[in-house]
Amino acid sequence: MIIKPQASQLGRFATPYYYYNEELLQQTIDSLKQEMSKDSRYVMHYAIKANANPVVLKHIQQAGFGIDCVSGGEIALACQAGFDPKLIVFAGVGKADWEIETGLKYGIGCFNVESVPELEVINQLAKQAHTTANICLRINPNVGAHTHANIVTGLSDNKFGIDMAHMMNVIAMTQKMEHTQLIGLHFHIGSQIVEMDDFIALCNRINELQDGLDHQGIKLKIINVGGGLGIDYDNPDIHPLPDFKSFFAVYRQNLQLRDGQELHFELGRAIVAQCGSLITRVLYVKDNTNKKFVIIDGSMTELIRPALYGAHHKIKNLSSSKAAETYDVVGPVCESSDVFATDISLPQTQRGDIIAILSAGAYGETMASGYNQRPLPKSYTDNDIMAE
Ligand SMILES: Cc1ncc(COP(=O)(O)O)c(C=O)c1O
Known part of the structure; x- marks a missing residue:
């Protein structure tokens, strides 16, 4: 049941307010973990922008997930909530200097870099902080998604990520930098995606890009495919849990991970929307x-x-x-x-x-x-x- 209390019980509190069904949240996390356990190379960073309520974060943390952040404020909040900084990744097209410094100060696991000027600033700030920043390049895969236009992020007209055509040059730049360490590639094509074909298209694109990397002898530890799995807004009572099974099956069947590679995810909505x-x-x-x-x-x-x-x-x-x-x-x-x-x-x-x-x-x-x-x-x- 999506809402457990009766109207009379709910009505004792001043409205409007958010009600969270913790049991459903935990069931959702359990079902997610069950599907993830089918491959030991999978790592989850919950997209904290979806919901940062302390009760929600408590369940996410107990599940052992990391966090996907898009601001310095989110990094600070996640660290204060007790998440392991090494499991924090940081995306966003416009990271301010203080936000990069916040990430460096906490020693986060990875910066998902969205442009060359940002890469240069991270390298510079890491040098000043006498450290090295792990980075993934966020590549714009020019893959569409069947969802609302405002939440499509992976088309070449969208502001997100580095153009695929520039990827090799940017990788070459990172190899010359002393304070950044390239550890992987990052993608995110949009949100509220329920057509698995969209994720298959992403897998196909990543396979192509990885073929190109193989030719150059470039080995990367991490492929991060972002989030985006949708939920059933029309029938939450019938489908309180997202279709994690199909989602992970898509990646198992279509993405060709290289030896020793990890596959990272950044689900937000699918984990917390229905609760x-x-x-x-x-x-x-x-x-x-x-x-x-x-x-x-x-x-x-x-x-x-x-x-x-x-x-x-x-x-x-x-x-x-x-x-x-x-x-x-x-x-x-x-x-x-x-x-x-x-x-x-x-x-x-x-x-x-x-x-x-x-x-x-x-x-x-x-x-x-x-x-x-x-x-x-x-x-x-x-x-x-x-x-x-
Ligand atoms: C980079 C990135 N990763 C993950 C997410 C989470 O997406 P979702 O809530 O659809 O899973 C978003 C959401 O916009 C995002 O921008």
Whole structure:
């Protein structure tokens, strides 16, 4: 069950807030580990940008995963939360000097380098710090993904990564640098990908690139394929767990790792999306001529995905079992995009009902803002709610 407490229990806390189902999170991690255990060369760095809630991080850390960071703040948070810096990787097209210095100070495992000027700055800052930085080159594989345009990252028009055509030259540059050590290649083609063919296309591209490296006698220890596995936003009750089986089978069957190579992953969404829900309360039901609006107290400031990407989340009225009616579910923020769903069927709804927005554990709480001077959302787990 995605949400374990009853509406009456959830309603004892001030809304809106994030509810996390720790049991589901742990089941997800267990199922992921089960699939990963089929190959001892696999290493997971959880993409902390998806969700950095301390409860979530506790489970991730106990699983023995590393962390994928995209900022100095995330590196500091991961280290303070007790993650092994050697298992931290750091991506991002615009790493500021202080962020690189933060990574060097903590001795992170790898910088995923996205451009030549960045490579030069890392080499320079590592020299100043009397150290050597491990680096993977993030290569833009020019592989598309069947997902929302705003979350495709692996096409040559996207800002991410180093052009494939430049890869050999950049590798040659790294070989001359004294304070960087090239240990691998990094890729990430996008997010919320459910068509396994997209990952197969990535594997094929990496195989081609590795053939080129073989010809030059270049051996690399790490291939990092990033994250991107999607979840079922439409039917979270039916598919609470992502399809880890198919995902890892794709890599087992299609990627030709070289002797001694490790395969690293950076899943975010797939691990945490289904365990989180945004719990809100109905403020008003407005009956206009054309539409009925359910106006809830949760908004785009707690969960921006629908406004930002047109993302769909399943919505449940946990308080009512009356006959269904058609509603738009909207937030109170002064933006026309503050809409969670249009023309959906919900049981007849009234002021005070508890409305849950499901599958909100990834890119929900971490993307919350204080727009309209709204407070940042709190979060609770079953332990908190059942104890009340
Ligand atoms: C470099 C990198 N790795 C991993 C991820 C995690 O992606 P996902 O949450 O889709 O698994 C992202 C997300 O944008 C990313 O940019």
